[in-house]
Amino acid sequence: MSSPVWHAFTQHGLNEEIPLIARAQGATLYGADGREWIDAISSWWVITHGHCEPRIQAAIRAQTDQLDQLIFAGWTHEPAETLARALVDITPAGLEHVFFSDSGSTSVEVALKMALGYWLHRGEPRHRILVLEHGYHGDTIGAMSVGARGVYNRAYEPLLFDVGTIPFPAVGHEQASLDALEAACRADAKPAAFIVEPLVLGAGGMLFYGAETLARMRAICAAHGILFIADEVMTGWGRTGTLLACDQAGIAPDILCLSKGLTGGALPLAVTLATPAIFDAHLSDDRARMFFHSSSYTANPVACAAANANIAIWRDEPVAERVTALAAMQAERLARIDGRGRIAAKRQMGTITAMEYAVAEGNYLSALGPKLTAFFRDRGLLLRAMGNTVYVLPPYCISPAELDRVYDAIEEAAERVG
Numbered sequence: 001m002s003s004p005v006w007h008a009f010t011q012h013g014l015n016e017e018i019p020l021i022a023r024a025q026g027a028t029l030y031g032a033d034g035r036e037w038i039d040a041i042s043s044w045w046v047i048t049h050g051h052c053e054p055r056i057q058a059a060i061r062a063q064t065d066q067l068d069q070l071i072f073a074g075w076t077h078e079p080a081e082t083l084a085r086a087l088v089d090i091t092p093a094g095l096e097h098v099f100f101s102d103s104g105s106t107s108v109e110v111a112l113k114m115a116l117g118y119w120l121h122r123g124e125p126r127h128r129i130l131v132l133e134h135g136y137h138g139d140t141i142g143a144m145s146v147g148a149r150g151v152y153n154r155a156y157e158p159l160l161f162d163v164g165t166i167p168f169p170a171v172g173h174e175q176a177s178l179d180a181l182e183a184a185c186r187a188d189a190k191p192a193a194f195i196v197e198p199l200v201l202g203a204g205g206m207l208f209y210g211a212e213t214l215a216r217m218r219a220i221c222a223a224h225g226i227l228f229i230a231d232e233v234m235t236g237w238g239r240t241g242t243l244l245a246c247d248q249a250g251i252a253p254d255i256l257c258l259s260k261g262l263t264g265g266a267l268p269l270a271v272t273l274a275t276p277a278i279f280d281a282h283l284s285d286d287r288a289r290m291f292f293h294s295s296s297y298t299a300n301p302v303a304c305a306a307a308n309a310n311i312a313i314w315r316d317e318p319v320a321e322r323v324t325a326l327a328a329m330q331a332e333r334l335a336r337i338d339g340r341g342r343i344a345a346k347r348q349m350g351t352i353t354a355m356e357y358a359v360a361e362g363n364y365l366s367a368l369g370p371k372l373t374a375f376f377r378d379r380g381l382l383l384r385a386m387g388n389t390v391y392v393l394p395p396y397c398i399s400p401a402e403l404d405r406v407y408d409a410i411e412e413a414a415e416r417v418g
Helices: 054-064 078-090 104-121 141-145 154-159 174-185 211-224 245-249 276-281 301-316 319-336 368-378 400-416
Strands: 021-025 028-031 036-039 097-101 129-132 164-166 193-196 227-231 255-258 270-274 343-349 352-357 389-392
Touching: 036 400, 054 301, 078 097, 078 270, 078 301, 097 104, 097 276, 104 141, 104 193, 104 227, 104 255, 104 270, 104 276, 129 174, 141 154, 164 174, 174 211, 193 211, 211 227, 211 245, 301 319, 319 343, 319 352, 319 400, 343 400, 352 400, 368 400, 389 400
Parallel strands: 129 164, 129 193, 193 227, 227 255
Antiparallel strands: 021 028, 028 036, 097 270, 255 270, 343 352, 352 389
C-alpha cells in the first residue's frame, strides 16, 4: 500500500524515492533499511549543533514532565519569559519586545501586521511594502506576497497583494539597487516597510550580497522613516559566520524575524522582535488597538525549553569558534572544486557555499535538479539541489571527512550527471 502522506515541495508524479528515516545523530541520518546519509543541508537549514543534541534533548524531556502546553493569550510561563529576556540580550540593541509564533513564515506574517498596525495607530496608515528581488519569506499569503513571484506561488496569484520590488544588489550593481530603494522611499505614497533577507537570499538561489550594502539599505530606510524588517529565519544562528547576519553590517532592524535554528532545529518555534515604538503604537486602554495575532501553539513551553538550551549552548560552548572553523573548512573544500568547467559561480557566505552546474536552462525547474538530488542520495548524502544550484549548509558538528565526501560527490556529479 502506498503512503497517504503528501510531502512538501515534492512532485509525487515523478515517483522519486522517499527514504524512511528511523533516527539521527550529529550530522548523520539513519534509514529504517540500514542505509546512512550525511545531512549536508541541516534538514532544510534548521539543525545547527547536530541532530539530537544532548543538552537540547535533555531540556525537552525535563519540560515535558512540567508543562506541555498553555494558552499564551493573557497567560505566561517561565520558559517563554526566560527565552524572551535572553533574546533581547543577544539581538541588536533596541529590539525590546518579543512576539512568539510557530514558524518562519508566520514570524514574517507577524512582522508585516506589526508594521501596518504601527502606521495605522499613528494616524497615518501606510500599506505598501518594499521587497528585495528574488526574495523568499515563506508560503503563507503575506509571506508569499513579499517574496518573488514565480513557480512557487503562480497558482495563488489572485490572493497576493502588490509590493514594490527593489533590484537585487548583485556585484557591480549595488548602487543601482540603493538608488532604487532611495527613490521608492521618496515616493509620494510612503511605504510602510522594507523587508530583506540579510546577506543571503536562500530559496532565491543562495544569492549573496555585502554587509556594506545591507548597512546602506538600513540607513536609507532610517533616513526616510521606513520600517526595516530583517528576515533572519535562515541567516540567523551562525549561518553567515556571525550569530546574526545583521551583526556583520552593524545594524539593528526595527523588526527581526527568527526561527529554524532558534531551537537548534529540534522543534518548531519562531519569534518576531520589535522596538518599543512599534509595541507602544499598539499600547492603549482601547482593546480595539491590541495586536490581533496568535496561533494555538504560540510559545509552546517545550519548544521554548529547547530554545533556552540552544542559547545556553551558544553561551557556554565555543560555538562561534566552531562556526569559524566550519567556514574555513568550507572555503578550503570549495577551492578544490574543479568540475572541468561544468561548475560555475562558486561562492561562500560564512558556513554556506553554493555553485551552479552549467545547463541550458538554469532555474528551479531545471531537469537537472531531480537528477542531482537522486545522485547525491544514492551516495549517502542529503543535498537538495535547487534546479541547477547545489549548496552545502551543514550542521556545525560535521567532520572534515564527512565534508570531503560531500565535495567529492559534488565534483563527481559534474562528470556523471547531465
